[in-house]
Amino acid sequence: MFVLVNLKTYPCDPVAVAEAVRDVDESTDARLAVAPQATHLERVADTGAETWAQHVDPIDHGSNTGQTLAESVADAGAVGTLLNHSERRLKLADIDGAVRAAEHAGLETVVCANNPAQIGAAAALGPDAVAVEPPELIGTGTPVSQADPDIVEDAVDAAQHVDRDVSVLCGAGISTGDDVVAAGDLGSEGVLLASGVAKADDPTAALEDLVEPL
Numbered sequence: 419m420f421v422l423v424n425l426k427t428y429p430c431d432p433v434a435v436a437e438a439v440r441d442v443d444e445s446t447d448a449r450l451a452v453a454p455q456a457t458h459l460e461r462v463a464d465t466g467a468e469t470w471a472q473h474v475d476p477i478d479h480g481s482n483t484g485q486t487l488a489e490s491v492a493d494a495g496a497v498g499t500l501l502n503h504s505e506r507r508l509k510l511a512d513i514d515g516a517v518r519a520a521e522h523a524g525l526e527t528v529v530c531a532n533n534p535a536q537i538g539a540a541a542a543l544g545p546d547a548v549a550v551e552p553p554e555l556i557g558t559g560t561p562v563s564q565a566d567p568d569i570v571e572d573a574v575d576a577a578q579h580v581d582r583d584v585s586v587l588c589g590a591g592i593s594t595g596d597d598v599v600a601a602g603d604l605g606s607e608g609v610l611l612a613s614g615v616a617k618a619d620d621p622t623a624a625l626e627d628l629v630e631p632l
């Protein structure tokens with residue numbers, strides 16, 4: 419299972435969380451990664467933790483003030499990027515452009531979507547993975563795998579119908595090892611989570627709990 423921890427703009431210490439991700443990753447067969455804010459990418463990557471960007475724009479080098487260039491996040495040490503997160507929605511053409519920009523920079527891609535229909539559309543763009551996240555469950559602590567298991571199974575079916583090479587993650591409210599196991603039982607190959615680790619008093623303990631049953 420892939421456990422991708424999005425730090426959003428939570429007021430946590432990104433380096434401390436990254437060190438916890440690195441250390442727990444070494445103790446499990448699961449794959450762990452962390453997605454800090456763009457300004458923290460280099461410091462986080464320097465810890466040795468697998469580091470992802472939260473977003474890149476569908477642009478090349480040039481006159482794009484204030485935008486995030488895929489090559490720049492790769493230079494900072496990121497190996498992948500989220501795209502179209504529920505809190506950073508893009509138009510379809512821009513998701514397509516951002517997937518191409520990320521690929522050009524050598525970044526792995528996870529395109530987020532709200533529901534199975536959007537997952538099918540996202541999978542058709544050829545990312546490495548898609549992540550289904552019902553927005554109403556994000557940050558609630560109520561796991562999608564428990565509150566809406568059908569959405570995960572339907573997302574897996576939708577993605578496989580389009581492209582069997584596209585992995586499916588699920589997210590929203592995931593915070594325990596049981597949630598991760600339930601996600602896997604529904605056909606998900608990983609989880610995307612944030613508050614369960616970024617807001618934890620002890621991120622290492624939270625991560626250990628997430629991977630303990632794997």
Ligand SMILES: O=C[C@H](O)COP(=O)(O)O
Pocket residue numbers: 424503551555556557558559589590591592610611612613614
């Ligand atoms: O990127 C992570 C997701 O939005 C899930 O957030 P959450 O784990 O706080 O529900």
